[in-house]
Amino acid sequence: MKQKGSQQWQDGYPFEKTIKNDIAQGYAYVVTLEQEIIAYVVISHKEEPTYKEIKGAWLNNEPYTVIHRMAVGEKGRGKGIASYIMDQAEEISMEISIFSIRVDTNFDNYVMKHILEKKNYAYCGIIQVRDGEREAFQKNLR
Template identity: 30%
Template sequence: MEDTLTMRRATASEATRVMEILDDGKRSIARFGIEQWQHGYPDLASVEQDIALGACHVAATAAGELVGALALRLDLDRDYAASGIDWLTANPSEEPVPYAAIHRCATAEAALKRGVMAFLFASAEDLARRAGRSSIRIDTHPGNLAMRSFLAKQGFSELSAFKLSTKGDAETDIVRIAYEKLL
């Protein structure tokens, strides 16, 4: 990417822009003909919750333009705890957890193929290490071939399929593939 990027926590005033980036991601996923993110989730309320928890991070250009976003959670992920997956790190059902989890990640359409997501993931790894986590977990839809390829290139191990708990939306295709990367 020709522009220097920084990753920082999103502010409450940036929630709408983060949602616009996630909407770009929704349109990208729709091209695969899968249901992931096509029925309301993620929505502005989930972005606002991530921001309030300090979990929403953005990639910003030197000019201040937000070109990517992800949620980096350091708390217990209930879907992962109940998944039955043989994770690479311990899978506790309560705090503390040895992993960080990436959710709701997307690149602005205008910044695609410019290294934004790789930058965000590398920055998230640094944050997770500093927080004492020994791995990062993520999941994606089996049909999201672009994300699956990206995760493999980033050094994530594909582990197993599992079903998400419902998110309160109309999505019925809730099978996901779990990935984890040791830090």
């Protein structure tokens, strides 16, 4: 991310403890290529505390899926992996009758913001996370 000019995740985040917790809670997903992990994401149906307050407004207050910590490694870049992950999150969400997805990203994470635009996510406002503000997005699936 630093090479792409983003300030997001420049303090060692996501921490090993965070990833272990993702796995323990069953929210961690990976994409593999030739038995090598090339991408990681959290797809959670648990309410996100940092989404309770927003400078702006969410599209609705229905139950939602959260996408966090999406990272595509160098071997996965340029292969549409991020779009594939977003599609999978939608399928997983709809399978359990949740028809809304929320996600946030740093103001300078232009790659993620491009993906969100391409996947028709609506900009909803600004939220506060542990290390600063993030732009928040939502998509209704019905």
